Amino acid sequence: MYYIISRRTIPSLFVPFAKIIEQPQAHLVLEVHLLWTVMTLSAEAPPKATHTPSLPPTHTVTLTVNGTETQLQLAPWTSLLDALREYMDLTGTKKGCDHGQCGACTVLVDGKRINACLTLAIMQEGKQITTIEGIAQTCTDAPDGLHPIQKAFIDYDAFQCGYCTPGQICSAVGLLNEGKAKTTADIRELMSGNICRCGAYTNIVQAIEEVINQQTV
Amino acid sequence: MSQVIGKPINRVDGRDKVTGKAKYAAEFQVPGLAYGYVVSGTIAKGKITRIDTSEALSLDGVLQVFTHENRPRLAWFDISYKDQDAPPGSPFRPLQDATIKYSGQPIALVVAETFEVARYAASLIRVEYKEEPHETSLEANLHRARPQKHGVADLLKPPPPKPKGDFNTVYEESPVKMYGRYSHAAEHHNPMELFASTVVYEKGGKKPKLTIYDKTQGVTNSILYVSQVFDIPFKNIRVLSPYMGGGFGSGLRPQYQLFMAVMASLELKRSVRVTLTRQQMFTFGHRPATVQNVAISASADGAMNALYHDARGETSRFEDYTEIVTNWGGMLYPPENVTQDYKLVPLDVYTPLDMRAPGGVTGISALEIAVDELAYELGMDPLELRLKNYTDLDHNSQKPFSSKELRACFQQGAERFGWSKRQFEPRSMRKGHNLIGWGMATGIWEANQMPARAEAALLVNGKLWVSSATADIGTGTYTIMTQIAADALGVPMEDVLFKLGDSDFPVAPISGGSWTAATVGMAVHSACEAVGKSLLELAKKLAGSPFKGAKWEDIEFADRQLRLKREPTTAVSLQTLVDLNGGKAVRETSTGLPNALKQKDYARATHSAAFVEVMVDEDLGTVKVTRAVSAIAAGRILNPKTARSQILGGMVWGISKALHEESILDHNVGRFMNHNLAEYHVSVNADIHDLDVIFVEENDTIVNPLGIKGVGEIGIVAMPAAVANAIFHATGKRVRDLPITLDRLI
Secondary structure (H helix, E strand, C coil), rough: CCHHHHHHHHHHHHHHHHHHHHHCCCHHHHHHHHHHHHHHHHCCCCCCCCCCCCCCCCCEEEEECEEEEEEEEEECCCCCHHHHHHHHHCCCCCCCCCCCCCCCEEEEEEEEEEEEEHHHHHCCCCEEEEHHHHHHHHCCCCCHCCHHHHHHHCCCCCCCCCCCCCHHHHHHHHHHCCCCCCCCHHHHHHHHCCCCCCCCCCHHHHHHHHHHHHHHC | CCCCCCCCCCCHHHHHHHHHHCCCCCCCCCCCEEEEEEEEEECEEEEEEECCCCCHHCCCCCEECCCCCCCCCCCCHHHHCCCCCCCEEEECCCCCCEECCCCEEEEEEEEEHHHHHHHHHCCCCCEEEEEECCCCCCHHHHCECCCCCCCHHHHHHHHCCEECCCCCCCHHCCCEEEEEEEEECCECCCCCCCCCEEEEEECCCCCCCCEEECCCHHHHHHHHHHHHHHHHHHHHHEEECCCCCCCCCCCCCCHHHHHHHHHHHHCCCCCEEEEEEHHHHCCCCCCCCCEEEEEEEECCCCEEEEEEEEEEEEECCCEECCCCCCHHHHHHHHCCCEEEEEEEEEECCCCCCCCCCHHHHHHHHHHHHHHHHHHHHHHCCHHHHHHCCCCCCCCCCEECCCCCCCHHHHHHHHHHHHHHCCCCCCCCCCCCCCCEEEEEEEEEEECCCCEEEEEECCCCCCCCCEECCCCCCCCCHHHHHHHHHHHCCCCHHHHHEEECCCCCCCCCCCCCCCCCCHHHHHHHHHHHHHHHHHHHHHHHCCCCCCCCCCCCHEEECCCCEECCCCCCEEEEEEHHHHHHHCCCEEEEEEEECCCCHHHHHCEEEEEEEEEEEEEEEECCCCEEEEEEEEECEEECCCCCCHHHHHHHHHHHHHHHHHHHHCCCCCCCCECCCCCCCCCCCCCCHHHHCCHHHHHHCCCCCCCCCCCCCCCCCCHHHHHHHHHHHHHHHHCCCCEEEEECCHHHHH
């Protein structure tokens, strides 16, 4: 399988470069790329057949999610995303790619937005983790049990299938916490880590603007 | 009587979706659940000569590894594997034998106690292959193009009509003409939710009982497939899909994780979940790559007189996937001399699959760029050329349209966009080092209605329960069906509970082709009417009933009451009526059928006009769609809020198709190489700027009594050509191949 992975990896890395090669300055990029590929190759050489597979031991991991401490017995390789979804039944946090490419798994850790698929559960001990299930608790004014962002998402129809929605909402709350977004273009840029395949982007931006405007009034 | 139909009402499932309560296929927890992980093949064609699972099986927690060597004996005939959207041919059977038909083919399933163990064990499976030469390039195999095989699919996807007139002669002799060759990349649907099936296993009598949470655009399609392939009676299977994280066509056929999860569950007598990875989302159906040729000629005044449109699409070696690519010109334009042709090139890939506006957006993207080219040959404004060739007749069938407010789309769209200020010459507008271009295009999509069933029940507490085995793939089905039911029996929306996505409910077809609103809407309407008629009968039984002689036409439902139309104060509450029913709900199931007799003399379609502004960086070739207006004629709009969202989504898809989306095949290995969301580009928030939607008024009494035409596809159809035409206007460079990546511009 290691061999298989490298066979799969090499050509896929080449493809985006194929077009660049046609340009004059491209040789430098290509050389770095080749070097990297060779390093990857040697790192992924097929293992000896005598290798006996074994599983890593599990550990007691204490996670604080939405204000509640939970003790779990987890292997070190369990991502925060899988811990939430498969071990805590907090399925509001979504898996869309498992590679940090889509943003569906966005949660807040100590108020900052992160991709839960790109961090291991064991690394998040002692942190305050907030998921969509607890997002309303993070604001003092949550009429009807909804965070203003959640309410604005409903009013502006900022979703269709709803699968990217929890990640969009956590990301939007993280964006509000950052306080960096001053313009519509800022919001668009700073929300671009969350893909919405249904294409609700304009409504998402309007919903977030609505909440920002409420806050500044 | 319309109280809520036509109002911009928030989604009834909105709260569940923004709080994380909405559960998708991989999110139903059951005790003792085992996890399946699929192993994908790495060659495009050949045979597995050896598959070593011993290391994987030696891991603690691994329950079984399924391969072609230990796959249970299942249904033999192809017919058992055919689903509602199966094209002619022999459907793919996972783990059937050692044969590899395409790259990424599932070759094993590891089942373990946890997801992480299954994933690790999958990496320990050693496979040896005997490779055979493969062919995955459409361009290199165009000479093998052949007509499609015919089957039931032809009913919905008819082959092109026979040529009419004499294209060759008229084209040759015409003073103005254009010809272009257009190629489109393959694309993958990539809904955000990964394909997943959770199979809950229970011991039954002779056969086990399965409850299956499946990612599907039709639970009836999944139950049919599982029942046939695994020989389990319908009554032992229940398929549920209350929420679906995006479909766009990908869920129109049962995908292989369903087969894998059911097989493992039956063999291990346990509940099993199989979820695909994002990489594996590129290992089943996709929008086929196509090559098209379009030639149009006109007289000097711009009247089109001849049209040629051919398309070559890829398909797999085992099924003939077809779509309507070349028929649209004959539906939009009036030339007398028309040749349309469509052929397939079988390759060593998985069978393509309907993807948002299948065929339509492909064919119209080429056709509408071609019309723009003709406009520039004529020196005529592109909108003026379309108005010059405007027709109320579908020239393929020679039938009039049941309604066609495309002219209003042109007028209102052009006005909102400011089209009249456009300068004809390319490269005539700029802002700093950015070139600015304005382009437009026309769109068309079918307005179909299928048969479907629904149940309505006025419960003893006065609430209205309505159900149908349809799907809400983000389209708003929950909301619009609630609106239709509420209006049909004159109750507020909060009194209605509409349920879907359960194979125990009355049967409905797969949700696709923009037909769900009309199809299920008419079934719901009909079931509610049936309840209404029963309520009238109950009303007649009241002591001294004022309704004794009343006919159905004489009454109406409003304010939770049944009342006389001519004398609304003569009324009885629905609660009073249901109380007369001996403690039982008033329950009716009914079928919504298209009125073929009424429809047969008409062509039925939705139309659109898209206007787009692009900004192209002259040095870098980067393209930004700075604003776009889509004017839509799609019959009666049930909910302008959810319908607008569908059109916005379609516009985003159109921009994405025009500029980003491309599944890149490396023909050396025969594989889609950019199989992840970092390298398969879809539009993100920063790519999308000002989008505007106009619904023009369109009344249609032919399509169905509610006047519904559907809006799922019409939003995308015109957009890619409008973007391409705007890029031409900005740069003077005509790019006929999609996507228009910057290497094609500089």
